[in-house]
Amino acid sequence: MDLDPRRLPAWQVAALGAGGFTALLWVIEIVDTAMNHRLDQYGVQPRSGEGLLGIAFAPLLHAGWAHLEGNTVPCLVLLFITLATGIARGLLATAVIWLVGGTGVWLVAGSNSDHIGASGLIFGWIVYLVVRGIVNKRLWEIALGLVVLVLYGGALWGVLPGQPGVSWQGHLFGAIGGGLAAVLFSNDRLAEMRRATARIG
Numbered sequence: 001m002d003l004d005p006r007r008l009p010a011w012q013v014a015a016l017g018a019g020g021f022t023a024l025l026w027v028i029e030i031v032d033t034a035m036n037h038r039l040d041q042y043g044v045q046p047r048s049g050e051g052l053l054g055i056a057f058a059p060l061l062h063a064g065w066a067h068l069e070g071n072t073v074p075c076l077v078l079l080f081i082t083l084a085t086g087i088a089r090g091l092l093a094t095a096v097i098w099l100v101g102g103t104g105v106w107l108v109a110g111s112n113s114d115h116i117g118a119s120g121l122i123f124g125w126i127v128y129l130v131v132r133g134i135v136n137k138r139l140w141e142i143a144l145g146l147v148v149l150v151l152y153g154g155a156l157w158g159v160l161p162g163q164p165g166v167s168w169q170g171h172l173f174g175a176i177g178g179g180l181a182a183v184l185f186s187n188d189r190l191a192e193m194r195r196a197t198a199r200i201g
Contacts, residue, residue, distance in 0.1 A: 014083035014090070022075045025118060028060050029068050037064075043116035044102050044170075046109040054115065055102030058170075061116040071118045074152065078125035081148065085141070089190070093181035097124030097174055104173025115167040120174030123159065126152050127178030135186045 008016075032039040043058040045051025062068040083090035101120035109115060129148045133141030159172040183189075 010087055011084045013087055014080050017083050017087075018076050018080035021079060022072055025060060025062065025068060025072070025075065029062055029065065032061065033065075040114065040116055043114040044105045044109070045114055046106050046111055051106060051114075055099065055106060058102055058105075058116045059098060059118045059121050062118070063116060067117060071122060074122045074155075075118055078122060078129070078148070078152070081129060081144070082125050085144070089185050092185055093128050093178070094121065094125075096181040096184065097121055097128065097177035100124075100177030100180060101170055101174035104176065105167065105169045108173075109167070109169040115170050117167065117170065119158070119167070120170035120177075122152075122174070123155065123171045124174040124178035124181070126156065127175045128182050129178075131179050131182035132186070135182050136188075138187075 028039070039057075040061055040063060042053055043051075043061055044054030062071065079090075079094070082093060098121060101124060105115050105120070126148055130145040130153075133143070133145040156175065158166065159168060159175055161168045
């Protein structure tokens with residue numbers, strides 16, 4: 001079987017990407033459990049020099065199996081949809097969500113706290129998929145965004161403070177990153193970038 005990503009349909013590459021990322025989360029949690037959860041210290045620790053590492057590592061870490069199980073299906077579904085509708089664009093959007101989510105937590109969350117988990121990415125993918133259709137003014141993208149909103153829109157209440165032990169800041173800034181990514185990588189902006197690159201070339 002040929003698994004060269006360059007020859008596979010986009011949906012298959014997206015499935016491999018979403019499945020591979022989710023599998024990585026489980027492998028990391030297995031290692032973390034074997035290490036008595038010592039990896040969890042590498043989450044985002046606001047306004048701490050070491051805590052900056054958490055911007056890169058926090059979405060890969062989870063506070064136990066229940067935390068990871070709760071994020072597994074949304075990660076699989078939302079990352080698959082994000083990548084299936086454009087691999088390069090989906091990867092760029094995920095990078096923006098990852099960076100904005102972690103940086104926002106580092107800047108504004110309470111001191112002496114440690115923020116881990118992929119839920120910031122999940123909130124970002126939800127908002128990205130919903131806003132993208134509106135920005136691009138494409139009916140099928142709007143319809144897809146509505147489906148995502150119906151399935152996962154209730155989770156967006158998680159951007160509000162109030163639930164102990166839950167990083168609402170991670171949810172909020174992940175969602176902001178998703179909206180920003182939808183605007184940055186809209187069809188019009190990407191077309192402008194291609195035209196600019198062609199003129200330079």
